[in-house]
Amino acid sequence: MKEALFYFFEKETAMIEIKDLSKVYQTKKGSVSGVDRVSLTIAEGNIFGIVGYSGAGKSSLIRCLNLLEKPTSGQIEVNGVDLTKLKGPQLRKARLKIGMIFQHFHLISQKTVAENIAFALRAAGTPRNEIEDRVTELLEMVSLADKKDVFPAQLSGGQKQRVGIARALANNPSVLLCDEATSALDPNTTLSILRLLKKINRELNITIVLITHEMNVVKEICDRMAIMQDGKVIEEGSVYDIFSNPQTPLAEEFIKSVVSFDIPEAILNECRGRILKVLFRGHVAGEGVITDTIQQFNIKGNFLHGSIEYIQERPLGIFLMEVQGNHKAINKAVSYMEERGAQVEVIRNGL
Ligand SMILES: Nc1ncnc2c1ncn2[C@@H]1O[C@H](COP(=O)(O)OP(=O)(O)OP(=O)(O)O)[C@@H](O)[C@H]1O
Numbered sequence: 001m002k003e004a005l006f007y008f009f010e011k012e013t014a015m016i017e018i019k020d021l022s023k024v025y026q027t028k029k030g031s032v033s034g035v036d037r038v039s040l041t042i043a044e045g046n047i048f049g050i051v052g053y054s055g056a057g058k059s060s061l062i063r064c065l066n067l068l069e070k071p072t073s074g075q076i077e078v079n080g081v082d083l084t085k086l087k088g089p090q091l092r093k094a095r096l097k098i099g100m101i102f103q104h105f106h107l108i109s110q111k112t113v114a115e116n117i118a119f120a121l122r123a124a125g126t127p128r129n130e131i132e133d134r135v136t137e138l139l140e141m142v143s144l145a146d147k148k149d150v151f152p153a154q155l156s157g158g159q160k161q162r163v164g165i166a167r168a169l170a171n172n173p174s175v176l177l178c179d180e181a182t183s184a185l186d187p188n189t190t191l192s193i194l195r196l197l198k199k200i201n202r203e204l205n206i207t208i209v210l211i212t213h214e215m216n217v218v219k220e221i222c223d224r225m226a227i228m229q230d231g232k233v234i235e236e237g238s239v240y241d242i243f244s245n246p247q248t249p250l251a252e253e254f255i256k257s258v259v260s261f262d263i264p265e266a267i268l269n270e271c272r273g274r275i276l277k278v279l280f281r282g283h284v285a286g287e288g289v290i291t292d293t294i295q296q297f298n299i300k301g302n303f304l305h306g307s308i309e310y311i312q313e314r315p316l317g318i319f320l321m322e323v324q325g326n327h328k329a330i331n332k333a334v335s336y337m338e339e340r341g342a343q344v345e346v347i348r349n350g351l
Pocket of ligand 1: 025026027032034035052053054055056057058059060061213
């Protein structure tokens with residue numbers, strides 16, 4: 001019964017269900033696998049990040065989500081409707097509830113900002129007399145009310161993406177797909193676009209799926225994430241869990257691009273003691289616990305690296321340290337830190 005209830009709850013909150021999805025491209029040189037038997041559940045109101053290197057299958061997957069790309073097999077349910085079973089007007093109607101923004105914005109250069117957005121509204125059959133007000137409302141939402149009558153060429157990259165977002169929101173979608181939406185932007189503009197996406201997610205309760213090769217994008221706004229390689233999802237979970245306890249070498253590699261603990265080999269070679277990686281999840285008391293431990297067990301501690309990252313507003317403290325002293329005392333110190341909530345990994349044993 002408990003399981004049944006849990007299943008019911010899961011079903012209730014799922015906005016997107018991808019079931020055993022595959023996409024195989026037929027080329028002159030034979031078939032190429034883009035997506036390979038991917039299953040994912042994305043909950044309503046989530047910001048879900050899909051990361052992977054070039055060729056991992058991210059674009060193929062996100063394009064299948066609104067049937068821009070026709071899946072070879074599998075199902076995609078959005079809000080309980082299996083898109084793979086829809087055709088013609090039904091599919092067009094379902095697609096209106098899935099907005100999309102792109103790396104290179106895809107704005108119509110001959111139309112003004114307002115006309116670009118109005119175009120999406122007209123295409124969806126919005127009554128003429130409602131269009132102007134809706135355009136104004138959307139431009140206010142993306143803080144571009146003053147750019148209504150300018151052409152895309154007169155806008156910065158960040159402003160163009162804001163227009164892209166306004167256009168994607170025009171028909172009140174329940175899902176927003178973001179295809180490398182910040183990859184063409186500088187770091188500050190990226191941050192402002194990510195903040196806007198978060199605001200849209202929170203205020204309008206729109207489920208967001210974004211694909212990116214940049215882990216800092218995921219760290220900044222995503223609740224959950226999946227890592228893709230060779231068309232498959234190789235790891236999936238909450239962003240916090242993956243950052244604090246990655247399960248695959250690829251996840252570790254992506255995390256290192258944001259939180260790097262590489263110590264120059266020459267420095268490591270100078271260390272005589274045991275090198276520990278000490279990780280604290282969810283509270284910032286890490287340094288205090290380490291200091292207590294050093295005093296209590298009469299060992300010497302030397303910090304090599306340390307940082308407290310905030311992921312989904314929860315702290316994650318990671319410290320790399322050399323400890324020296326009596327072996328038994330060090331073992332006891334490690335146990336003590338573990339009792340106080342730390343996760344301790346021996347990076348190198350002492351000489
Ligand atoms: N239209 C296509 N025709 C043939 N093969 C394709 C097509 N689109 C993608 N592929 C292949 O599918 C695989 C996945 O590509 P995809 O573009 O989905 O990956 P990606 O992770 O989005 O990479 P990138 O970030 O470089 O776009 C690659 O091997 C790619 O060559």
